[in-house]
Amino acid sequence: MxxxxxxxxxxxxxxxxxxxxxxxxxxxxxxxxxxxxxxxxxxxxxxxxxxxxxxxxxxxxxxxxxxxxxxxxxxxxxxxxxxxxxxxxxxxxxxxxxxxxxxxxxxxxxxxxxxxxxxxxxxxxxxxxxxxxxxxxxxxxxxxxxxxxxxxxxxxxxxxxxxxxxxxxxxxxxxxxxxxxxxxxxxxxxxxxxxxxxxxxxxxxxxxxxxxxxxxxxxxxxxPILEGLDGKQKMSKSLGNYIGIDEPPNEMYGKLMSIPDELMIKYFELVSDFPPEEIAEIKRGLEEGKLHPRDVKMQLAKNVTAIYHGEEQAEKAEEHFKRVFQQQELPDEIPIFRVTPEVMEDDKVVLPKLLVAAGLVSSTSEARRRVKQGGVKIAGDVIIDANLRFIPVNESIVRVGKRRFIKLMV
RNA sequence: GGAGGAGUGCCCGAGUGGCCAAAGGGAGCAGACUGUAAAUCUGCCGGCGCUUGCCUACGUAGGUUCGAAUCCUACCUCCUCCA
CATH class of the missing domain: 3.40.50.620 (HUPs)
Structure with missing residues (x-):
């Protein structure tokens, strides 16, 4: 009825x-x-x-x-x-x-x-x-x-x-x-x-x-049209600046944290389920400098993530974010990569090959670049040698940049 | 039917014989810093090897040349104007 x-x-x-x-x-x-x-x-x-x-x-x-x-x-x-x-x-x-x-x-x-x-x-x-x-x-x-x-x-x-x-x-x-x-x-x-x-x-x-x-x-x-992650163009799949509602919680939360600060209020208004009064209050708080933009954005990220994944998942995503990006620690779940013969030479793992095989980079050239830029770590140590060969240790963590990890299994 | 113009890397866009893997911008990535995967700054940004090297690439196929994204020929696609 x-x-x-x-x-x-x-x-x-x-x-x-x-x-x-x-x-x-x-x-x-x-x-x-x-x-x-x-x-x-x-x-x-x-x-x-x-x-x-x-x-x-x-x-x-x-x-x-x-x-x-x-x-x-x-x-x-x-x-x-x-x-x-x-x-x-x-x-x-x-x-x-x-x-x-x-x-x-x-x-x-x-x-x-x-x-x-x-x-x-x-x-x-x-x-x-x-x-x-x-x-x-x-x-x-x-x-x-x-x-x-x-x-x-x-x-x-x-x-x-x-x-x-x-x-x-x-x-x-x-x-x-x-x-x-x-x-x-x-x-x-x-x-x-x-x-x-x-x-x-x-x-x-x-x-x-x-x-x-x-x-x-x-x-x-x-x-209104919602701008995407770049903060300039409208959110669209073809521009690759979008947040899909099917994306995993961590991904969604992180992407929301990466929107430009100036866009926060608009996001609050258009995609969160905060009531208008509260949004007005947040806006005032930001303008007066009483609220920390980062904290506000975290509220936003959590709220939106919760809409599509529930409170609990959103909570977890926030924990993950804090740990990985704020404290620079390791995430609780890291994909495992089993060392295969094709990345080995003389019983040693060849770093660029490993990075490519594990999908952390798209080519060996890129692997070398990342290393040169100091973006590759094994077990927490920054790697300097782009051609590094090493004897793999079980469960050691290989990291590229801030966001990509694998756990080695021998 | 005639005349003219265009086709460049993920995108936009410069380049009209060698110094071009190709300006600049955007996106992306890495680093620094920080307040976050914001902002800002720096660097990287075809592949393979990695010190100088090789391969692939500027619509397609040929040609000229010691050498072409750049000149010529044909073709394809598109656009404009005139009829």
Missing amino acids: VEIERDLEKQLLWIKHGTAEVIPKSELVEKLKNSIKHNKPLKVKLGLDPTAPDIHLGHTVVLQKLRQFQQLGHKVIIVLGDYTGRIGDPTGKSSTRKPMSEEELLRNAHTYKQQICKILDENKTEFVFNSSWLAKLTFEEVINLTAKCTVARMLERDDFSKRFKENSPISIHEFLYPLMQGYDSVALEADIEMGGTDQKFNLLMGRHLQKEYGQQPQIAIMM
């Missing part, structure tokens, strides 16, 4: 919190009023590209907001863009992608579902493929669709206009992407579409098309 939160003001407060933009606010109020009046949940849509089923913290910003919608009694629909995925959201580099196999698609969808349900309530979330309506469109219907938007309008989109001015290529099929995404909203009769601020154009296209098809236009709700 659906239970919509009856208090309009409360709903508004929750919904608006943390958003970058809501377009238009007035219609949101109307929709909410209606929904309360008829006890009818709003359909909140989010589109995802099914090619990379690896959810990272950047995605969770929007997902958290969706969870709030669920808690308010609304309905969340996740659109897996198997069809839009063939185009890829235009960036200027993509060309048409090969359609994914059924099998691959289902596998990705499954992974997605699993990951998304770490945040959303599985029972209240509907998953759909947009091929289920897009694939059925006849060419005539596609023509009709394209007739509903002018080129001038399309060129308003940031990256299109930029590319157009720069004389860089824009393929016709790229124009189809916003139209397809917008048509998803038509097909679903979405009330609200969520996205990052970079989705503004696409979300507004949804509104436009819904009007064209005689529907109530959806509300576009945009969340």
Whole structure:
């Protein structure tokens, strides 16, 4: 049984919190009023590209907001863009992608579902493929669709206009992407579409098309874009600056500790589950110098890690971090490497070979470099000789840099 | 159909006959410092051997040359303009 939160003001407060933009606010109020009046949940849509089923913290910003919608009694629909995925959201580099196999698609969808349900309530979330309506469109219907938007309008989109001015290529099929995404909203009769601020154009296209098809236009709700570990570019898998929600606790905690200090508050706001008042307090504390940035960041790291791995694991990750990085001691669990004949010569282990074989470095050249830089230790001693041959001692620890260890077994 | 332009290392981007494994930036890695895997500074940053050496690499395939990322030919891919 659906239970919509009856208090309009409360709903508004929750919904608006943390958003970058809501377009238009007035219609949101109307929709909410209606929904309360008829006890009818709003359909909140989010589109995802099914090619990379690896959810990272950047995605969770929007997902958290969706969870709030669920808690308010609304309905969340996740659109897996198997069809839009063939185009890829235009960036200027993509060309048409090969359609994914059924099998691959289902596998990705499954992974997605699993990951998304770490945040959303599985029972209240509907998953759909947009091929289920897009694939059925006849060419005539596609023509009709394209007739509903002018080129001038399309060129308003940031990256299109930029590319157009720069004389860089824009393929016709790229124009189809916003139209397809917008048509998803038509097909679903979405009330609200969520996205990052970079989705503004696409979300507004949804509104436009819904009007064209005689529907109530959806509300576009945009969340801020979360910067990745480098602190500059948006978090994305292809840039390698992401924190995946499936990553092991130690990894997650450590990565969170490596975000630039300036980004901490934003992370608190967008990916932690600290309440707004507390975040405000932390912010003040930092500004006044009462709080130590490191301690604050540790709080953040622990909190976020706990969301995905539970308190206990988060606690452990923190212990691990303190021990390994603050006290420069050894972690409690070190992968074991069994000494094999291929890393040996004359009964001695050849260091570069060992490092490569154990996966601590990617080539012998790199192994030599690390040694020259003083980054390699055996049993706590810095190694100077890049070609070191040594008789392996059972359980001795080989370390490269701060983060990579193995325990030797003879 | 015609004219012109582009293709460089993980990414961006300089380089138009030797001093180029290729400037600079970003990312990454190591070290120092610290308050953390922040910031800052220094170094490294194709592979193999390691003191000078070899191999692979500047869209692809050939060619000119003592010597080519750089010149020529063909091809591929892409872009712009004109029609």
